Amino acid sequence: MNPWAEDFPILKETINGKRLVYLDNAATTQKPVPVLKAVDDYYRKANANPHRGLYALSVEATQKYEDARRTVKKFIGARKDEEVLFTRNASESLNLVAYSYGLTFLKEGDEIALPVSEHHSNLVPWQMVAQAKGAKLVYLYPDAQGRLTDAEIGAKITAKTKIVALAHVSNVLGSIYPVKKIVEKAHSVGAVVVLDCAQSIPHYPVNVTELGCDFMAFSGHKMLAPMGIGVLYGKEELLNRMPPFLRGGEMIEYVHEQSATFAPLPQKFEAGTQNVGGAIGLDAAIHYLRNVGYDRIQKTENELLNYTLDGLAEIPHVTVYGGTDNRANRCGVISFNVEGVHPHDVATVLDAAGVAIRAGHHCAQPLMEYLCVHSTCRASLYFYNTKDDIDVFLAALRKVRGWLGLGA
Amino acid sequence: MELNQIYTQILTEHNNSKRNKHHIENPTATLKGVNPSCGDEIELELREKNGVIEDAGFTGVGCAISQASASIMIDLIKGKSTDEALKLAQTFFGMVKNEITDEKRLEVLDEAIALKDISHMPARVKCAVLGWHTLENAIKGEKDPE
Numbered sequence: 176m177n178p179w180a181e182d183f184p185i186l187k188e189t190i191n192g193k194r195l196v197y198l199d200n201a202a203t204t205q206k207p208v209p210v211l212k213a214v215d216d217y218y219r220k221a222n223a224n225p226h227r228g229l230y231a232l233s234v235e236a237t238q239k240y241e242d243a244r245r246t247v248k249k250f251i252g253a254r255k256d257e258e259v260l261f262t263r264n265a266s267e268s269l270n271l272v273a274y275s276y277g278l279t280f281l282k283e284g285d286e287i288a289l290p291v292s293e294h295h296s297n298l299v300p301w302q303m304v305a306q307a308k309g310a311k312l313v314y315l316y317p318d319a320q321g322r323l324t325d326a327e328i329g330a331k332i333t334a335k336t337k338i339v340a341l342a343h344v345s346n347v348l349g350s351i352y353p354v355k356k357i358v359e360k361a362h363s364v365g366a367v368v369v370l371d372c373a374q375s376i377p378h379y380p381v382n383v384t385e386l387g388c389d390f391m392a393f394s395g396h397k398m399l400a401p402m403g404i405g406v407l408y409g410k411e412e413l414l415n416r417m418p419p420f421l422r423g424g425e426m427i428e429y430v431h432e433q434s435a436t437f438a439p440l441p442q443k444f445e446a447g448t449q450n451v452g453g454a455i456g457l458d459a460a461i462h463y464l465r466n467v468g469y470d471r472i473q474k475t476e477n478e479l480l481n482y483t484l485d486g487l488a489e490i491p492h493v494t495v496y497g498g499t500d501n502r503a504n505r506c507g508v509i510s511f512n513v514e515g516v517h518p519h520d521v522a523t524v525l526d527a528a529g530v531a532i533r534a535g536h537h538c539a540q541p542l543m544e545y546l547c548v549h550s551t552c553r554a555s556l557y558f559y560n561t562k563d564d565i566d567v568f569l570a571a572l573r574k575v576r577g578w579l580g581l582g583a
Numbered sequence: 584m585e586l587n588q589i590y591t592q593i594l595t596e597h598n599n600s601k602r603n604k605h606h607i608e609n610p611t612a613t614l615k616g617v618n619p620s621c622g623d624e625i626e627l628e629l630r631e632k633n634g635v636i637e638d639a640g641f642t643g644v645g646c647a648i649s650q651a652s653a654s655i656m657i658d659l660i661k662g663k664s665t666d667e668a669l670k671l672a673q674t675f676f677g678m679v680k681n682e683i684t685d686e687k688r689l690e691v692l693d694e695a696i697a698l699k700d701i702s703h704m705p706a707r708v709k710c711a712v713l714g715w716h717t718l719e720n721a722i723k724g725e726k727d728p729e
Contacts, residue, residue: 517647580595580599
């Protein structure tokens with residue numbers, strides 16, 4: 176029995192009359208009772224607009240919101256509270272960097288280097304910057320095992336590179352990229368590194384000071400917190416040089432008819448009423464993850480990953496994408512296809528067995544093109560999954576071709 | 584929702600058959616249809632003479648539901664006038680949205696009635712209508728963007 180599954184009420188739900196087997200954790204994770212309770216408690220007992228009111232409740236809301244910021248700071252190893260900005264999600268964090276840093280500091284002929292496996296959220300904003308500024312996107316291509324080789328890193332990050340944008344872990348291949356090495360190379364040519372940790376931080380400890388990245392983004396909802404709360408870490412010196420992204424209430428210092436001056440960090444980047452309930456949920460999620468412990472998360476997920484990859488290897492007509500040789504260097508995101516069956520039909524057949532997986536292009540169309548596939552199925556694990564979940568998944572998968580009128 | 588209501592013999596046979604999945608000779612209209620959310624796309628080709636659809640075919644990639652639905656559609660529209668084809672499309676849309684349930688009115692859809700239960704699967708309705716929407720747009724003279 177998984178000791179944590181009990182904390183997740185939704186895992187007791189039935190889908191199509193079957194027990195829910197939730198294997199779409201790379202899309203969003205389920206929420207444990209302590210997170211649900213923290214959000215509920217906030218709205219029952221402490222809800223007020225932070226940073227504005229001069230009454231006790233508003234002061235309490237402000238305190239809880241700023242407590243959450245300190246929790247995040249410690250969690251990611253940032254040096255200062257001011258380096259932690261709350262956003263809606265990783266996409267908004269990455270857009271903030273693209274609009275505020277990219278549009279301000281890039282010039283014609285500059286290059287933005289990024290792996291072809293990037294999620295659209297760390298790719299489309301850079302296309303916008305490149306088009307607006309006459310800069311160029313330069314892609315790094317992973318090898319057949321989903322790795323970025325030293326040669327590829329050396330060839331693509333050059334004196335022209337001003338920004339290196341990459342995910343710590345690919346949301347399709349599950350590959351863990353050598354961030355530290357890439358940061359060193361980027362800094363040696365004077366480029367800044369924008370790291371997307373949406374897929375890594377739920378499973379691996381991320382320390383921005385150790386990694387040395389300049390910006391780091393993640394979403395709360397992929398690590399047990401509610402949807403609608405995300406984080407952008409940025410080095411203080413860079414954030415201070417950047418113009419505001421969104422303008423309005425609470426991000427100003429003085430406003431005159433024709434001009435305004437802006438509040439210091441972090442308020443400069445937090446216009447309008449913030450998602451305090453979400454920040455409190457994220458605070459609770461971080462405490463929950465700390466109690467489980469990254470070592471136990473990784474041990475559980477590695478066992479499940481090996482069990483799943485071994486099981487998939489025994490099913491005829493199944494192709495797994497990304498590294499299967501070097502399992503130590505990938506996380507529990509498994510993209511695969513069933514020969515002759517479109518991923519959406521695979522997902523529908525699995526859904527009938529209560530199994531939730533993702534099917535499609537996973538917001539990574541350039542990678543799909545590179546892999547020469549139209550779309551894939553994706554099963555993604557979290558520590559509350561069990562071998563029983565995987566057994567149900569594999570058994571349903573064996574029946575897919577039969578339902579589509581093809582040989583088993 | 585039971586799988587055998589969706590993955591019927593009619594559907595899997597059409598999906599696995601290439602009978603209507605090919606280019607045609609001298610098409611008078613060619614149009615792409617795309618589901619942006621899933622990336623599926625088909626290309627429909629029609630040859631129309633004096634207001635009648637003489638021949639039709641499609642190519643592209645997609646799930647069993649979109650592919651079979653397009654194939655069944657082509658069987659239905661060949662030899663019909665473009666006005667009749669547009670009416671069939673409206674009846675099909677009504678069926679998969681559960682707005683037309685009268686069996687008499689649905690009879691004209693013949694094998695396409697196999698897709699009736701898609702109305703219980705909101706996530707897959709867009710797959711079933713891809714071919715029919717492309718047909719509707721092609722007959723109305725829509726062109727692929729340059």
